[in-house]
Amino acid sequence: MALGAVAALAVGAIPAQANEAVTYRSEMYVIRDPALAQNPDIVRVTLERDGNLDALGIQPSAAAGQAPSAAKPRIAAADPPYAVDSSRFPAGRKPADPYDYMNHANCLANAATAGQDAGWIKNRFSYCQIDLVWAVDLKCGPRGCQVIGAIGATSAVVGYGKIGSHPENATQRFADFRLVTTIVYTKGVFDQPNATMQATVRCAGEYRVGFGIPNDRACHPGKFETRKATIPQWRLDPNSYFDLLSDGYQPGAEFGEQLAQGVFKFEYEFTPKRDVDLKSVSPEGGLRFDSAFYLRDKQGSIFDRAVPGMAYRKSDAGVAGHAVHIDEARANPDATVPTKQGKRLLGGSSAPGDSLHRLTSARSEDSRARAERNRTVSTNFCKTVKMPPKPPEGGPFDCDEYAFASSYEGSARNEYDGAQYALDYTVRWVNSDQNQEAGRRLFGWQENDRILDLGRDQKLDPHDQERFYIPINP
Template sequence: MSRRRSGRWKAGGALAVLASLCMIASSLPAQAVEPRAETRRLVGYVVSDPELAKHPEKIVTALQRDGSLDALGIKPVSRSEGGKTVLSPPPLQAVDDPPYVVDSAAFDRGAKPVEPYQYVQTPAECWGNTSVFHDAGWIKNRFSYCQLKMNWAVDLKCSILRCRPIGYLAVFNTLIGYGKIGGDPAKPERRFADFQLLSEPIITNGTFDKPTARMKATFKCAGEYRIKNGDLGNGDACHPQAGRDSREDLLSAWKANPQTWFTLQSEGYPASPQYGEQLAQGVFHTEYEFAPDADITLNFAKSFEGGVRFDSADYLWDKQGSIFDRAVPGLAFSKSDPKVGRHAKFVEESRANPGATWPAKADKKLLGGSPAHADSLHRVARAKGHDIVLDRNRDTSEAACKAAGMPAPLPDEPSPVDCDEYAYASTYEGAGDWLDPGKHTNDFAVRWVNHDHNTEAGRRLYSWYQTHRILDVELLVPERHDALDPHDQERFFIPITP
């Protein structure tokens, strides 16, 4: 016969059972709980902010406090963990090609300048220009390029909760490029460009202070021929020279000698009308590897890219050459220049008030005042066989000067005078109305300008074309123009200076 149990018994029985279980558990041998093992990873950053680059102590503070640069708004571009590297190339700023300007006085009397390159002479000159931190770097002129970036490699020990730095490395990387006039001395039909890399480890800490810590820099280029010629493939368009393409060394050796030289080459045929300009486009960058020891290596994301163009134009003074084409060239005429000042005054006043120029046109538009795509000029080369374009430009402007109503020379214009025209007869935007015929009729200006000033301005313009490798990209043949210059990188402009 069963009995009914009271609630008190139930509670007491439950407590007794719980106590028994606790006694049993306490009599069992203790099981060791293995702590979660820490993992090791290397993380890479690119610093493009000039202020942070000048004050690396701010970066060190953030690393030591947080184990990352998130607080500074800088995200990793590479990460190495478990023997694998994940690359995240830095985002590029979407900007137009920057302009650069050369004073026309450098081409006095139409002569080739004694020093045509005007290279960046020292790293200090490079560092002194704020554009060096931009994605495209600083293009001083078509032959002189410079870029500065600060790379950080951070060695981390990470638990489930956080990562802590056990070492870090900061490297200033200055890349200076040297475009060339003329072919490779060892093989004249080959085009080339030289680069100086200065990789200076300015901060080493922890694991990167080990005597075995290493760094490697490799220079790479992806090339493409604008128009294919013969049996040359895109692998020939831009490639590093063997033996001048990389350097791997101890960090101590990089500190002692940060300088390394690279060379890019582009294969071509002898310059001739048969092969055209043989344009080859190259996109170059540097890749870095950092290794504090043999256990881990960080394959750094590639650096910001630069652009180089190789050509073999038979109508230029020097048939082969290389230039940095991610900038819009400009030739400046000064109003105070005693040899071209009257021409400069004519161009400035005409562009400022096109409707007041001759021939009369109310909605006249005169291009070439800025590097913008819609406000620039393009060269026509007579030696390329485009006589008809230049001749019609010239004939049209001269006819305007002879027409009834042509204004007399300005009272202060020194004699003798010539019929000066703008835009130039040597451009597709000249007086001949070649682009969109009928739409741009009379979109040019003429004025009586001192003969010597007019002649000297023309000589300087031609010498600049030849020296700075300004090409005729056949603007009137759309299918060929689009192949030769798909991004309108052969445009130029004419600034007027005081």
């Protein structure tokens, strides 16, 4: 996004007279506004006129040099959440490309979302964030400041979550990043051949359940932590590579999921000819590492700021009956069976309180027993006289249930979580092939996208009890 011919920076305020005290200072800005990231000339013009970005509502960023707080890192959800189509997992099979990574062109094309603090999360393995970074050198006197030097750069970072352990350490989980930095403007001290820019990745993490490894190993840089180069070198090669690691043990039930969550930032540092370091950091991204012994692929890393979702389509012949059941039931819960006024059927959105939590039989005996109980409650109702008769055509039929038996919101929830949840489920006769294919796709997605069973039996607060949602599309 290099600018064309750019006018030299003009005096932004009345210059100091010769007999007045003159001082020099420098300021840094990290700008996330997508409109400004795509039109950096607006920033340049404002700096020319004012010597600052107050008119754009942007203040200089705080000095960096420190990692995010290591005390219980917390993350806000990205907007929008992500959802994949269930057809990506036919018969529950692992896709040929389990990641579906984005590239930098995709990242730039989604600048409006990538410019938000949470970045753009295409899916659990694919993340991008776009910053516009400016450093400004100022000459100031009693009557104002004059811009005598400046540099502007757009930074687009794409992150890659992983399935499997680090190739050099079987107990470490990892993620890596590619940063593309485009220098869009330089003037003054930043035009000097010895002016440099440095980019560094920082991360602070925490193990959600302690198992003997210090928290400073929950998320830390690997071999590729920083790149420092002169401005001409950045222009010649805008690509930088970084990695983050998380220590663990071999996957096993004795250690649980070995869940580590971290917040990461990119720190930018400029050194003009006066050897004054200018530092600032980007907003935080969120990253999770796990060694879930019950998943098909035991170790991995994902970007956890977006609530994951999988969509069924009513037009998809493979799962149509199941999709129609969920859609109609959530639209009018009181008309479903078993009957209950004020019934709640969750999972229609990513909002807190309207999502589902995975229950997998492979995790523990308790999980297996609860999933089996969910299925038993549903099938037992389908055997009663209160169940409508099977349709005359379209069979053979299964007793299809929602919420899923493989969720904590399944039909037996009242037996575990309280009587208020009694009958908060729906059953319907659905074509057997479609019902079973829908179940296989759900399992395949949850395994591939690392949807964990972080339910009621762990000492985790509700924020950490991983949730998902099931949109229904036409």
